[in-house]
Amino acid sequence: MSVGALPSLADQVVPIEAGAEVAGLGWLGDAVMMALGDGGVLVVQGDDTRRVHAHPDGAILVSAFDKGRLVTGGDDGRVVVTRPDGTTRILAEGGAWIDSIALHPSGAVAYSAGRTVTALDDKGRAKTFDAPSTPRGLAFAPKGYRLAIAHYNGASLWYPNLETPPDLLDWKGSHLDVTWSPDGRFVVTSMQENALHGWRLAPDRGHMRMSGYTAKPRSVSWSFGGAWLATSGADAAIVWPFASKDGPMGKAPRECGVRHAKVVKVAFHPSVNVLAVGYEDGCVLLIRFDDAAELLVRRATEGSAVTALAWDRAGGRLAFGCADGRAGTITLSS
Amino acid sequence: MTMTDKIPVTVLTGYLGAGKTTLLNRILTEEHGKKYAVIVNEFGEIGIDNDLIVGADEEVFEMNNGCICCTVRGDLIRIIEGLMKRRGKFDAILVETTGLADPAPVAQTFFVDQDVAERARLDAVVTVADAKWLVQRLGDAPEAKNQIAFADVILLNKTDLVSPAELDAVEARIRLINPTARVHRTVNCAIPIPEVLDRNAFDLDRIMEVEPDFLEEGHHHHHDEEMTSFSFRSGEVNPDKFMPWISELTQRDGAQILRCKGIVAFPDEPKRFVFQGVHMLLDGDLSRDWRADEKRESRVVFIGRELNADAIRDGFMACAA
Numbered sequence: 135m136s137v138g139a140l141p142s143l144a145d146q147v148v149p150i151e152a153g154a155e156v157a158g159l160g161w162l163g164d165a166v167m168m169a170l171g172d173g174g175v176l177v178v179q180g181d182d183t184r185r186v187h188a189h190p191d192g193a194i195l196v197s198a199f200d201k202g203r204l205v206t207g208g209d210d211g212r213v214v215v216t217r218p219d220g221t222t223r224i225l226a227e228g229g230a231w232i233d234s235i236a237l238h239p240s241g242a243v244a245y246s247a248g249r250t251v252t253a254l255d256d257k258g259r260a261k262t263f264d265a266p267s268t269p270r271g272l273a274f275a276p277k278g279y280r281l282a283i284a285h286y287n288g289a290s291l292w293y294p295n296l297e298t299p300p301d302l303l304d305w306k307g308s309h310l311d312v313t314w315s316p317d318g319r320f321v322v323t324s325m326q327e328n329a330l331h332g333w334r335l336a337p338d339r340g341h342m343r344m345s346g347y348t349a350k351p352r353s354v355s356w357s358f359g360g361a362w363l364a365t366s367g368a369d370a371a372i373v374w375p376f377a378s379k380d381g382p383m384g385k386a387p388r389e390c391g392v393r394h395a396k397v398v399k400v401a402f403h404p405s406v407n408v409l410a411v412g413y414e415d416g417c418v419l420l421i422r423f424d425d426a427a428e429l430l431v432r433r434a435t436e437g438s439a440v441t442a443l444a445w446d447r448a449g450g451r452l453a454f455g456c457a458d459g460r461a462g463t464i465t466l467s468s
Numbered sequence: 469m470t471m472t473d474k475i476p477v478t479v480l481t482g483y484l485g486a487g488k489t490t491l492l493n494r495i496l497t498e499e500h501g502k503k504y505a506v507i508v509n510e511f512g513e514i515g516i517d518n519d520l521i522v523g524a525d526e527e528v529f530e531m532n533n534g535c536i537c538c539t540v541r542g543d544l545i546r547i548i549e550g551l552m553k554r555r556g557k558f559d560a561i562l563v564e565t566t567g568l569a570d571p572a573p574v575a576q577t578f579f580v581d582q583d584v585a586e587r588a589r590l591d592a593v594v595t596v597a598d599a600k601w602l603v604q605r606l607g608d609a610p611e612a613k614n615q616i617a618f619a620d621v622i623l624l625n626k627t628d629l630v631s632p633a634e635l636d637a638v639e640a641r642i643r644l645i646n647p648t649a650r651v652h653r654t655v656n657c658a659i660p661i662p663e664v665l666d667r668n669a670f671d672l673d674r675i676m677e678v679e680p681d682f683l684e685e686g687h688h689h690h691h692d693e694e695m696t697s698f699s700f701r702s703g704e705v706n707p708d709k710f711m712p713w714i715s716e717l718t719q720r721d722g723a724q725i726l727r728c729k730g731i732v733a734f735p736d737e738p739k740r741f742v743f744q745g746v747h748m749l750l751d752g753d754l755s756r757d758w759r760a761d762e763k764r765e766s767r768v769v770f771i772g773r774e775l776n777a778d779a780i781r782d783g784f785m786a787c788a789a
Contacts, residue, residue: 171553193553267527307532308542327532
């Protein structure tokens with residue numbers, strides 16, 4: 135189906151001019167917070183827009199959200215917490231570029247700069263680990279204080295508060311982003327070779343190779359409950375089945391939203407099987423997983439590749455941000 | 469600058485003490501109105517006012533693509549991605565490698581990584597060589613030989629420390645290893661910046677624009693112990709023979725071929741076919757039309773280690789149309 139023929143919600147989008155590339159965005163209550171390539175953070179709450187200079191001399195490279203804060207890392211070496219009221223707190227500064235960030239439900243923050251990974255717990259106690267190569271991705275386990283670190287030739291699983299050395303999940307090649315399944319059974323990385331690699335942690339450390347992408351699958355999203363993993367990196371969202379104990383092995387993935395444009399961002403709805411898909415040509419679609427019904431949220435827009443996509447906690451609103459600083463939100467009637 | 473413009477990347481190599489940092493400082497302090505993002509391994513005595521400086525560890529990664537010599541610089545992929553957040557705030561990227569670095573992984577990064585290739589283009593590999601010590605280094609340091617073999621531009625530096633005869637000898641030695649690079653004799657790396665930057669050395673449309681002298685003679689073969697360079701010329705070649713030949717040759721002997729390039733004439737094809745390669749990676753396309761005053765002939769150059777020149781020549785000649 136061509137996009138032109140799709141039922142469209144495009145006229146219901148509330149546009150936002152972020153002014154710089156949107157490196158990441160998230161909802162904190164009613165506020166949309168955007169981490170920008172020019173080092174600023176934009177807080178949009180209703181008609182009120184506030185700009186916070188979180189990284190005055192830098193660009194934001196990575197960001198992560200939880201329900202109360204946005205944490206950003208920049209090429210100025212800063213790690214900054216910004217709250218919806220515009221207040222900021224600097225957690226680290228002065229070092230190398232911050233290449234990855236992960237947040238823990240307890241309030242702990244992990245970040246990496248160069249080869250050094252720092253885990254800062256909710257009491258402010260810092261532990262560090264030197265990875266074998268510069269990590270590009272970090273992810274906390276859903277339970278317990280344990281961090282997955284993606285690097286060259288595998289991923290390390292590290293308990294910051296234990297003296298035991300990290301547990302190495304090995305697989306040859308350069309691993310970029312990392313994600314942990316919501317049930318904690320699987321760790322999946324994106325790879326330099328346009329593929330995903332997964333490990334089944336129990337019972338046997340089985341390998342899962344998910345390949346066939348035309349680009350690096352740099353965006354991944356778990357469906358609520360973790361039965362599906364949606365991924366970018368092809369001319370459709372590639373969605374792998376993870377409900378069985380073997381994960382996707384021996385099973386074909388589903389392809390959603392096939393278009394002549396590369397999928398660059400995916401975001402599963404928090405409570406139903408609906409997938410938001412952002413494309414390199416600026417298009418945004420909503421796809422109902424069960425019957426593949428599609429809704430258009432944003433038409434293709436030249437020079438405006440989608441760079442960020444996020445649902446609010448209840449799943450009633452979606453926000454997107456783009457490479458040229460354009461952004462928008464949409465409220466869905468249930 | 470539009471978003472679709474690719475950022476040019478210049479790679480500065482050179483053995484320890486040859487004068488890389490001097491050249492870098494010269495580029496950065498010259499009045500040219502341009503801003504650079506500079507990727508360095510050690511924060512040394514670098515003059516930066518308006519420029520962006522990024523520290524890097526040279527992280528050389530093997531690709532799992534069945535090609536043993538296919539290595540990329542993982543740190544470069546990461547840094548170029550990050551620098552693109554500041555797109556529009558700098559005009560070009562300079563990469564200073566360590567004295568012991570092999571330029572191949574840097575060059576291969578631009579062939580292999582799609583994200584890098586979409587945003588940036590390799591402009592040239594510039595090698596600074598020490599006129600007094602190069603000959604000795606070529607004997608005891610394989611890295612030094614790689615850096616000469618790989619270069620598009622060579623600064624034969626510190627010429628004030630050697631006699632004219634010694635200088636001629638060292639340049640002749642460089643020519644044995646790399647017949648296609650531009651060689652400039654310098655003191656303190658004093659050179660007009662346009663000779664170093666914006667060379668478009670990897671632009672297929674400009675391949676072999678600087679025609680090596682020895683090509684005039686037909687078949688040439690230069691030996692420098694194990695490092696070899698040679699070139700062949702022929703008339704029109706049959707694409708159905710040439711394409712499989714060059715592809716199989718680089719697949720089989722790619723580990724030994726540091727660089728190759730050529731301009732090829734196919735029968736009834738109005739455009740020149742041009743190609744270049746780094747180890748096993750090949751890039752080729754039809755470029756501009758043959759001009760009326762140009763002789764339609766095919767010319768290829770190979771630089772590599774322990775290559776069988778006779779076998780390669782025979783293979784090339786067998787592609788004749």
